[in-house]
Amino acid sequence: MTTATYARRLRRAGFRIAVPVFALTLVLGGCGSDDSSQIGASSVGTVNDINPKDVSELQDGGNFRLALTSFPETFNSDHVDASSDVSDVVGWTLPGTVTANAAGELSVDHDYFTDIQLTGTEPQQVTYTINPKAVWSDGSPITWEDMRSQAQALSGKDVAYQVRGTDGFDRVEKVERGVDDRQAVVTFAKHYAEWQGMFNPFYPKASTESPTAFENWARNSLPLSAGPFVISSIDRAQQRITLNRNPKWWGNTPKLDSVTFAVLDYSARISALQNNELDAATVSGIDEISTAAGSPGLDVRRAPSPRFSHFTFNGAPGALLEDPQLRIAISKAIDRQGIANATQHGVVANPEPLNNHIYVKGQKGYQDNSAAVSYDPQAAAKMLDDLGWKLNGDVREKDGRKLELRDVMYQQDAWVQMAQIAQQNLAAIGVKLTIQPVPGNGLFKDVVDPGNFDIVQFTWSGGILPLGALPQIYAYDPNNRLSNKGRIGSPELNALIEETISELDPEKAIELANKADRMIFEEGFSLPIVQSPGAVAVRSTVANYGAFGLASSDLTKVGFVK
Known part of the structure; x- marks a missing residue:
C-alpha cells in the first residue's frame, strides 16, 4: 500500500x-x-x-x-x-491578520484585528487595529509592542536571529504606537507587494525580544499563545x-x-x-x-x-553541482512528464509537471517558464560532453572526479520511487544517482541545512500570496541564507526579486515574478515536479x-x- x-x-x-x-x-x-x-x-x-x-x-x-x-x-x-x-x-x-475564502479572496481576521488598512503609499504605511478583546494566554493584552518586536526580529538586520525568511519585515522602517496600545502603524522604507501576508502567525514579544529568546523561548514548548487552543x-x-x-x-x-x-x-x-x-x-x-x-x-x-514536490540542487562553492550549466544538463535528463504520469495516473485528469516555481496551476499568474530545462536527454548528454564530463564505462568523469550524485529525501517509499525514475533517466546519460533516504527527525537541521547533499527532494507548501517565496528561497546572501537550501543565486536575480516584491501593482508584480521564475530555471536552481x-x-x-x-x-x- x-x-x-x-x-x-x-x-x-x-x-x-x-x-x-x-x-x-x-x-x-x-x-x-x-x-x-x-x-x-x-x-x-x-x-x-x-x-x-x-x-x-x-x-x-x-x-x-x-x-x-x-x-x-x-x-x-x-x-x-x-x-x-x-x-x-x-x-x-497563534494569531494572524487575514483569512481567505475558497476563491482566495482576503478579509481581516476579526478575532484578532478590528481593522487593517493600507493608509499610505509614499511611504507605504499599514495601520493595524488590534481587537480590544485579544489577549495572550496569560491574560496580558496583545499590543503594538508585540508587533514591533516581531518586525525587528524578522527584519534580517541582525543575523543572530536565525530566521527562516524575512517576509517583508526587511523592508520595514519602523513600527509605532497608534492611537493607543492596541494600534500599530507600520511604515515601510521600501514598498512591499504582499504586505497582507505579514504577521502570520503573530508571536508575542517574549519570543522575539532578543536573539537568545528567538532561539530558545519556543525551542521546546510554546509558553504563550493566543488562539482558540493552547x-x-x-x-x-x-x-x-x-x-x-x-x-x-x-x-x-x-x-x-x-x-x-x-x-x-x-x-x-x-x-x-x-x-x-x-x-x-x-x-x-x-x-x-x-x-x-x-x-x-x-x-x-x-x-x-498550492503545494509542490521538487528536486533542489546543491550549488554551493566546491559542490559537485556548483556549475549552473551542469545543473541544467542534469535537469534536462530527468523526465518530469514521466514522473507526473507515474505519480498522478488515475488521480488527476491529464497529469502534467509543474512548470513554475512561484505559482501553481490554476493560480493567477501561472505560466510555463521551464524551457531551459525541457526534457531532452540527447541535448543533456551533449552538454555534459561539452562541459568535459566524458564517459568512462557507465559513469562520466572529469579531472578524476566521477559524476556520482547523492539524492537525499525523507524515508518514504514515494520519494524513493520518484528518485528511482530520475536514477534511470540519469543512468542513460552516464550519471550515477545514489538514493539516500533519511528519517524525518533531524532531516533539515542535520542534513539539508548543513548542505550534506547533491540533490534533495521535499515539498514546498506555499499559499495565495506566493511572492514572499522569492526572497525567502530564491534570493541568495551567503551570510544569511534564509531558506535557500541549495546556496544558489546571483546579484542579477537578487535585483529582479527586489524589483518584484517592491511592485504594488499586482499585474506588474506577476509579470516581474514570471521573469524572475525564468531566471530561476535558467540558473538550474531546482526542478519542480508536480503539485498536490x-x-x-x-x-x-x-x-x-x-x-x-x-x-x-x-x-x-x-x-x-x-
Whole structure:
C-alpha cells in the first residue's frame, strides 16, 4: 500500500511564506488501475471540500487526531529549523491578520484585528487595529509592542536571529504606537507587494525580544499563545503533542475539546485511519484513494492545494553541482512528464509537471517558464560532453572526479520511487544517482541545512500570496541564507526579486515574478515536479475540515456531527 501525508491547512497557512515539508503528498502507485471515478482536478480553483456544517449540528467536545512527520525541532515557526510540522501545530494556537475564502479572496481576521488598512503609499504605511478583546494566554493584552518586536526580529538586520525568511519585515522602517496600545502603524522604507501576508502567525514579544529568546523561548514548548487552543501537553517519549481549549479565548467557543498530534510512520497511516486511530490524512495514487474511499467511516475530500514536490540542487562553492550549466544538463535528463504520469495516473485528469516555481496551476499568474530545462536527454548528454564530463564505462568523469550524485529525501517509499525514475533517466546519460533516504527527525537541521547533499527532494507548501517565496528561497546572501537550501543565486536575480516584491501593482508584480521564475530555471536552481492534487481521507463524522484548497479554515468550527 502506498502512503502519503495530510497537507493540513491551517487558519492562516495560506499567508505564510513557503515552508518545507518532509513528506510527499503525491504518491506513486496504482498505475494499472482505470478507476475513473476517483479522478479529480489538477489545478487550484474556487472550491474546497470540507463537509460544511452549521455548528448547531456538531457535538460539543471530542478529540481530533492528526499525524506529524517528525517531532518539531522548535515551536518557533519563524526559525530556520522550523518545518511544516511546526506550522501545523502552532496554527491552532497563534494569531494572524487575514483569512481567505475558497476563491482566495482576503478579509481581516476579526478575532484578532478590528481593522487593517493600507493608509499610505509614499511611504507605504499599514495601520493595524488590534481587537480590544485579544489577549495572550496569560491574560496580558496583545499590543503594538508585540508587533514591533516581531518586525525587528524578522527584519534580517541582525543575523543572530536565525530566521527562516524575512517576509517583508526587511523592508520595514519602523513600527509605532497608534492611537493607543492596541494600534500599530507600520511604515515601510521600501514598498512591499504582499504586505497582507505579514504577521502570520503573530508571536508575542517574549519570543522575539532578543536573539537568545528567538532561539530558545519556543525551542521546546510554546509558553504563550493566543488562539482558540493552547498546547497543554508535550510528550517527547511518546512523540505526542496535545492541545486543549484556551481558557482565555474570547472568540467563538471551539466545538472540539482537544487536538492530538502524534508522530506516525507513513506506512501506518492508512491502517490508522481504517482502525479509527486517526481522523484525517492525505491520500494519493489511485490505490490509496480507492482504499480510503472504500473504507467504512471514511470519505475522500478533494481540492488541489498550492503545494509542490521538487528536486533542489546543491550549488554551493566546491559542490559537485556548483556549475549552473551542469545543473541544467542534469535537469534536462530527468523526465518530469514521466514522473507526473507515474505519480498522478488515475488521480488527476491529464497529469502534467509543474512548470513554475512561484505559482501553481490554476493560480493567477501561472505560466510555463521551464524551457531551459525541457526534457531532452540527447541535448543533456551533449552538454555534459561539452562541459568535459566524458564517459568512462557507465559513469562520466572529469579531472578524476566521477559524476556520482547523492539524492537525499525523507524515508518514504514515494520519494524513493520518484528518485528511482530520475536514477534511470540519469543512468542513460552516464550519471550515477545514489538514493539516500533519511528519517524525518533531524532531516533539515542535520542534513539539508548543513548542505550534506547533491540533490534533495521535499515539498514546498506555499499559499495565495506566493511572492514572499522569492526572497525567502530564491534570493541568495551567503551570510544569511534564509531558506535557500541549495546556496544558489546571483546579484542579477537578487535585483529582479527586489524589483518584484517592491511592485504594488499586482499585474506588474506577476509579470516581474514570471521573469524572475525564468531566471530561476535558467540558473538550474531546482526542478519542480508536480503539485498536490489535494485528496484527503477524513472520518465521515468530521465537519468543516478536509481539503481546503486556497481557503482558510475556522478551527473553532471543526468538530464531529451529532
